[in-house]
Amino acid sequence: MKNNTVPEKVKIINKNSGEESNIISLYDTVEQAEPQNEIISIKGLKKSFDKNLILKGINVSFSKGTIAAVMGPNGSGKTTLLKCVLGLVRPEAGEITVNNINIKNNCEYRKFIGYMPQTPRFPENLKVKELIDMLKDVNGNECDYDEELLIKLNLQAIYNKPIGTLSAGTKQRVSGSLSFLFNREIIILDEPTAGLDPVSCEIMKEKIIKEKENGKLIIITSHIVSEVEALADRIVFLLEGNVHVNSTVDELKDRTDESNLNKAIAKIMVNHGS
Amino acid sequence: MSNVKLSKIAFPNRNLGKRRAWILFPKFLFGKGFIGLATFFIIFTSYTFSKDIIVSPNTNISSIKQAIELSQNGDRIIIKKGYYKEHNIIIDKSIQLIGEDYPELDGEKIDDIIIIKSNNVYIKGIVVKNSGSSSMKDIAGVRFDNVKYCTIEDSRFYDNFFAVYLAGSSFCTVKYNIIKSNAQNETSSGNGIHLWKCENITIENNEISGHRDGIYFEFVTDSKIISNISRWNLRYGLHFMFSNGDTYEKNYFSNNGAGVAVMYTKDVSMIDNRFEDNWGPNAYGLLLKDISFSTIERNTFKKNTVGIYMEGGTSLNVNHNSFIENGWALKVLGDCTDDSIKYNNFIGNTFDVSTNSSISVNLFNGNYWDKYKGYDLNKDGIGDVSYRPVSMFSMIVEKTPETIFLLRSIIVDILDIAEKVAPVFIPETLVDNNPSIYEISNREQITNNPTGTASQQITGNK
Amino acid sequence: MAAKKILKYVIFDIMRSRLIITYTLLLLVLSFGIIYLGRDITKATVSLLNIVLLIVPLVSIIFGTIHFYNSQKFIEMLLALPIKRSNIFWAEYLGLAVSLSIGFVIGTGIPLLAYGASVTGVYLLLTGIFLSFIFSGFAFLSAVINKDKAKGIGLSLMIWFYLSILFDGLVLMISLFFNDYPLENVILVLTALNPIDLARVMILLKLDISALMGYTGATFEQFFGSMMGTIFSIGFLLMWITLPALGALRLFNKKNF
Numbered sequence A: 001m002k003n004n005t006v007p008e009k010v011k012i013i014n015k016n017s018g019e020e021s022n023i024i025s026l027y028d029t030v031e032q033a034e035p036q037n038e039i040i041s042i043k044g045l046k047k048s049f050d051k052n053l054i055l056k057g058i059n060v061s062f063s064k065g066t067i068a069a070v071m072g073p074n075g076s077g078k079t080t081l082l083k084c085v086l087g088l089v090r091p092e093a094g095e096i097t098v099n100n101i102n103i104k105n106n107c108e109y110r111k112f113i114g115y116m117p118q119t120p121r122f123p124e125n126l127k128v129k130e131l132i133d134m135l136k137d138v139n140g141n142e143c144d145y146d147e148e149l150l151i152k153l154n155l156q157a158i159y160n161k162p163i164g165t166l167s168a169g170t171k172q173r174v175s176g177s178l179s180f181l182f183n184r185e186i187i188i189l190d191e192p193t194a195g196l197d198p199v200s201c202e203i204m205k206e207k208i209i210k211e212k213e214n215g216k217l218i219i220i221t222s223h224i225v226s227e228v229e230a231l232a233d234r235i236v237f238l239l240e241g242n243v244h245v246n247s248t249v250d251e252l253k254d255r256t257d258e259s260n261l262n263k264a265i266a267k268i269m270v271n272h273g274s
Numbered sequence B: 001m002s003n004v005k006l007s008k009i010a011f012p013n014r015n016l017g018k019r020r021a022w023i024l025f026p027k028f029l030f031g032k033g034f035i036g037l038a039t040f041f042i043i044f045t046s047y048t049f050s051k052d053i054i055v056s057p058n059t060n061i062s063s064i065k066q067a068i069e070l071s072q073n074g075d076r077i078i079i080k081k082g083y084y085k086e087h088n089i090i091i092d093k094s095i096q097l098i099g100e101d102y103p104e105l106d107g108e109k110i111d112d113i114i115i116i117k118s119n120n121v122y123i124k125g126i127v128v129k130n131s132g133s134s135s136m137k138d139i140a141g142v143r144f145d146n147v148k149y150c151t152i153e154d155s156r157f158y159d160n161f162f163a164v165y166l167a168g169s170s171f172c173t174v175k176y177n178i179i180k181s182n183a184q185n186e187t188s189s190g191n192g193i194h195l196w197k198c199e200n201i202t203i204e205n206n207e208i209s210g211h212r213d214g215i216y217f218e219f220v221t222d223s224k225i226i227s228n229i230s231r232w233n234l235r236y237g238l239h240f241m242f243s244n245g246d247t248y249e250k251n252y253f254s255n256n257g258a259g260v261a262v263m264y265t266k267d268v269s270m271i272d273n274r275f276e277d278n279w280g281p282n283a284y285g286l287l288l289k290d291i292s293f294s295t296i297e298r299n300t301f302k303k304n305t306v307g308i309y310m311e312g313g314t315s316l317n318v319n320h321n322s323f324i325e326n327g328w329a330l331k332v333l334g335d336c337t338d339d340s341i342k343y344n345n346f347i348g349n350t351f352d353v354s355t356n357s358s359i360s361v362n363l364f365n366g367n368y369w370d371k372y373k374g375y376d377l378n379k380d381g382i383g384d385v386s387y388r389p390v391s392m393f394s395m396i397v398e399k400t401p402e403t404i405f406l407l408r409s410i411i412v413d414i415l416d417i418a419e420k421v422a423p424v425f426i427p428e429t430l431v432d433n434n435p436s437i438y439e440i441s442n443r444e445q446i447t448n449n450p451t452g453t454a455s456q457q458i459t460g461n462k
Numbered sequence C: 001m002a003a004k005k006i007l008k009y010v011i012f013d014i015m016r017s018r019l020i021i022t023y024t025l026l027l028l029v030l031s032f033g034i035i036y037l038g039r040d041i042t043k044a045t046v047s048l049l050n051i052v053l054l055i056v057p058l059v060s061i062i063f064g065t066i067h068f069y070n071s072q073k074f075i076e077m078l079l080a081l082p083i084k085r086s087n088i089f090w091a092e093y094l095g096l097a098v099s100l101s102i103g104f105v106i107g108t109g110i111p112l113l114a115y116g117a118s119v120t121g122v123y124l125l126l127t128g129i130f131l132s133f134i135f136s137g138f139a140f141l142s143a144v145i146n147k148d149k150a151k152g153i154g155l156s157l158m159i160w161f162y163l164s165i166l167f168d169g170l171v172l173m174i175s176l177f178f179n180d181y182p183l184e185n186v187i188l189v190l191t192a193l194n195p196i197d198l199a200r201v202m203i204l205l206k207l208d209i210s211a212l213m214g215y216t217g218a219t220f221e222q223f224f225g226s227m228m229g230t231i232f233s234i235g236f237l238l239m240w241i242t243l244p245a246l247g248a249l250r251l252f253n254k255k256n257f
Helices: A006-016 A078-086 A108-112 A128-138 A148-152 A168-181 A198-213 A225-231 A249-256 A261-273 B002-032 B034-049 B064-070 B392-399 B401-406 B410-421 B453-457 C002-016 C018-038 C041-070 C072-079 C085-114 C119-145 C149-177 C184-192 C195-207 C218-225 C228-254
Strands: A038-049 A052-063 A067-071 A093-098 A113-116 A186-190 A217-221 A234-239 A242-248 B052-055 B076-079 B083-085 B089-091 B096-099 B104-106 B114-116 B122-124 B127-129 B140-145 B151-153 B156-158 B162-167 B173-175 B178-180 B193-199 B202-204 B207-209 B215-221 B224-226 B229-231 B236-241 B247-249 B252-254 B259-266 B269-271 B274-276 B284-292 B295-297 B300-302 B306-311 B317-319 B322-324 B328-332 B337-342 B345-347 B351-354 B361-365
Touching: A038 A078, A038 A217, A052 A078, A052 A093, A052 A217, A052 A242, A067 A078, A067 A198, A067 A225, A078 A093, A078 A113, A078 A186, A078 A217, A108 A113, A113 A168, A128 A168, A128 C002, A148 A168, A148 A198, A168 A186, A168 A198, A186 A198, A198 A217, A198 A225, A225 A261, A234 A249, A234 A261, A242 A249, A249 A261, B052 B064, B064 B076, B064 B089, B127 B140, B229 B236, B236 B252, B274 B284, B284 B300, B351 B392, B392 B401, B392 B410, B392 C149, B401 C149, B401 C184, B410 C041, B410 C149, C002 C018, C002 C085, C018 C041, C018 C085, C041 C072, C041 C085, C041 C119, C041 C149, C041 C195, C072 C085, C085 C119, C085 C228, C119 C149, C119 C195, C119 C228, C149 C184, C149 C195, C184 C195, C184 C218, C184 C228, C195 C228, C218 C228
Parallel strands: A067 A217, A067 A234, A113 A186, A186 A217, B052 B076, B076 B096, B083 B104, B089 B114, B096 B122, B104 B127, B114 B140, B122 B151, B127 B156, B140 B162, B151 B173, B156 B178, B162 B193, B173 B202, B178 B207, B193 B215, B202 B224, B207 B229, B215 B236, B224 B247, B229 B252, B236 B259, B247 B269, B252 B274, B259 B284, B269 B295, B274 B300, B284 B306, B295 B317, B300 B322, B306 B328, B317 B337, B322 B345, B328 B351, B337 B361
Antiparallel strands: A038 A052, A038 A093, A234 A242
16 A cells, blocks of 8 residues: 555645645654554545545555554544445445455355444344344354453343343443454454443453464554554554544654653654644 | 816815905995995906816916907916916906916017906916017017006016006006016116006006116006015116106116106106116206106105106105105206105215206205214204305315316315315205204104015026 | 344334334223224224224324434444445345334234224224225335434425325325316326325225215226226335335435445
């Protein structure tokens, strides 16, 4: 993948929106996924809602054995990007491949992905056990289940409760556990720790790191910088529909001359806004 | 000949007959007056001088015409079972024609089969079939030609143009016959029992189907039509015109092309009849046109397109009838006056009453309307709120028939309710002020059984 | 295969929701009440017809719309699984339509059977099922078009109001206005354009045939007098099942969640 074409695109779009392009572009130094490990590749992805261009041509790729954090201010398109990968949102232009499968008009590729949405809502009238059974059933009852989180988050105790009666946090725990249940190669977690109690939060983080070490790709979105700092290998920072930063955490700190990731990010945004 | 033998056998019967006749004499005298007396003398004289003539195929007397020639007034002609190809059999003597095991008289579609030209003829137990047909004259299976005191009974008529035809006759009886034909269109078919200019005739317990009109009355007075079944006829089950002072009761009319029509007549009693399943744009249970001073009581009208269609009806009593599941129970045209419609049941009809006029001078009272939604606080069985049986929608359909397609739609319900709350279009005076809360028990008096009468004797024939 | 599996759970889910149970109970009470008070089964059938024509479409479309919005996250969850979108759609649609039909058949069928089955009763149940399917389709269509729940319910209400009341009002006005012209075929075409009218006509053919036969006109006579009317109605009702559902599916396939 040649990335040197991308900044041009950025400039063009910025001209269109009448803004002066004043970005510290970090693209030159972006460390690209090694081709043999690359599992998700996104090229020229565009998506708009109600004529607002949310994603303005995203080029990014992810490789196995990493934890990637997709960051950005509210409305920068984090969730949209992930939903495009999942096929929940239909992009207008661009190409996404997962395991070298073009995801357009395909659903099979999703058997590589485990997903935890931002706010889980399950069929309210099913019991937790029934939901799990159903998911196993729909996924063809493979035998190799990863029930670690279900056990650690102590969810077996509520197996016979209807999902509708559970608290938001508990639903979140269920949702998180389910995203790991099928041992997918890719785990996409949208705000995985939001609404979780500290204990569950830690269990979750441990699990994320553990699975990374098992060679999986884990993509998370998060607003909590400290969490990202602790977990992520790479940061994809979205700003106004473009990939603004795509680098390792350390590189980002070096570039911005900040030892604190929080400040580094703030600097990027300030520079952009000025 | 066999006369001697037969008379011997018949002798005790004859005695018995005489004795019975004497016993019945007062009854005849006081019961039916002159008719009874006359009948008595006829029986008496015929028993005194009669002989029997046997007609049978492959014997000396193998044709009915031959037998009639040999006979004298008062004789009996016994027709044995068999097949007789004859037509224009003229009966000009007062004789009896008795069939044994239903001998068949086949007219081979040439002309009239039997013509009765003498009074006091009695015919029983024969099959008459295949009369001729013509567009010029009314050809019949059995024709009563200006006669009195004649009877045809327990006979079968198949595929005749007209089956039984009475003209200018009186005091005659047609009973327990089965009359069937296979009429295809109105112009090439005749009527089952046709009466023209007759009086004091009794038509009883016959079953008629497949003719143009089942029973036809024109200029017939003081006659009775009782317990007949008339169905699957091309036009009318009963066609009734210019015939005053008649009664028809306990008849069953169904599936006729146009139902029953009673026209240009006064003083008719229509009682205990059933009118069923007459469907079509011009089909009526009962079509009344220019009728006055007549009674329509205890009849049942079920599943007709129109139960009663009333045009020019004056001073009619329409009481104690039941209208069940008709398209329109009653269509009362604006020219009907002084009619009273009381104590009838209206159940499951699409429309109860419709009219083409905004004025009504007829009396509706004490009927049971299943669509009535009022209440009865004092529990006297009479609704406290009066009922208007004409719906707004029925007025619309009257004007624009295509709108029938909107029947039972919500918009129509809304219209009807709106009109009931504030009547603008429906006739103010067409109202039942004492609607009955309970169904009125009219139907128990209907005693005739549609499968009764002559049809009990139907064999596999035809 | 997957669709069948999901279907099972969708039905399971809907059947457990209070709404569908309320609907079934409401129908049961209404039907028993109507039949009990009506005494006469024909009269009761007429009242039940009003339920079928008024309540079944209304409940189906409103409940269906709400159900779609409520299931949106569940659908999202399913969409993240290796299942085709169309399969998810059909499972959701069938799950809703079948549940509504079962609720209707129990709520109306049991009272009908308890008081003696009739051909008209069977037709009544059949049209109720047809309408449940058709208005489930409309419900999904309106929910897929509108991201906003309130707007979706609003559109659904409008569809219902238009098809059950406004449309017939327009037909009535047209008929009265063009009184002098032959309207037979026009009315037939208009009827085919409204599933509620088709359902109604199907029952009319059983309930009011004596009145319908009173109409003079070749087309209507053939329509009413033979099986043609019933075949016509069922044919177009089937079309009405597929059209909104397929429309909803098309949009569902393009939809962003």
